[in-house]
Amino acid sequence: MYSRELDGATHRFGVTGSLWHGVLVMFDRETGSYWTQIDGRAIRGANQGATLAHVPSVFTTFGSWVDAHPDTLVLDKADDERGQAASHYAEYFADPERLFFEHLGADIDTSVVRPKEIVFGVRNAGDAVAVPQATIERAGIVHLEVGGDAIVLLRDERTGEVRAVRSARELVRVAGYEPTVRVADAANGEVMRVDTLEPVRVDRAFWYAWARTVPDARVHGE
């Protein structure tokens, strides 16, 4: 919530219908300047650089608010009805991720990974695989085949750090060590330091961003 006063003048704000950084952009009717809804900053126009004063407000339930403020006024419903969508694009406005999915088309798989889930992505030889954060958190070690090569994703439970290494061997945990530090060869029990293995670039991203950026992105299952 913001004060509508700026340099002693009261401004009236409208909805531009535009999104910037996934953020709703307002405009003032006096100058047409654009303002971000998230921090009340004018990003374009005569008022560029100004910031609206923040007015403290609270999100709570109607019941709690009335308990605390029994004489409160309540915005009148007037002609509003619940669940009414302003326009075809109103849904994108409410959920900017959808903008990307609708435009990328139906080939983006959201059945396995939700758009805002974090994934760790590995690219190799024209291939790409994303491992959901939940998967690597559960497993600690995940073996992938990416572009014909065996790549292993490892996670340190203490720090949350994730790294990838190239290894044709099946790697397993070693008691007392995090997988990012030491692992063992499942076949013969040989313990090795992970920093002696060849590191592979791993990207951390929101699934919808990864899917948009990497063609034919696929998700690693459990």
Added chain:
Amino acid sequence: MTNRRPLALGPLLPLACLVASCSTPQAPDPSDAHEQPTAAGTFRPEPLSDEALAAFGLPYELIEGEPMFRLMDHDAIPSIDAPTFVSVDEASAWMDVDETVLGVVGRDGTAKCYSAWQLDDHEIVNDVLDGAPIAATW
């Protein structure tokens, strides 16, 4: 049900800063795709290429290097510009005790609340509270 989150709970998802690359281990920070430098290394978001921007099929302008996509025209979502208010008794006809409202108290102690679903529908309520002009928005 929309996926809107109140501003008070965290940042909205940035559109353009989406893929962070790192070749050294990182502690994940799922709260924001604009990664901050950490002790172990730095994620740098990759900007969208011109081709990627054009692929959305939406008009856009670059502001501070980031695209502002024009989904609709001004006022396609109508702000409330002359709000009227009712008492709790009257509002109880349509308000649920468990539904979310945005509440505010003015400098003279006047309390007002705005239902989340109406804020969803209108995004902005241009109001005056105890003489102070305010924009109720979230």
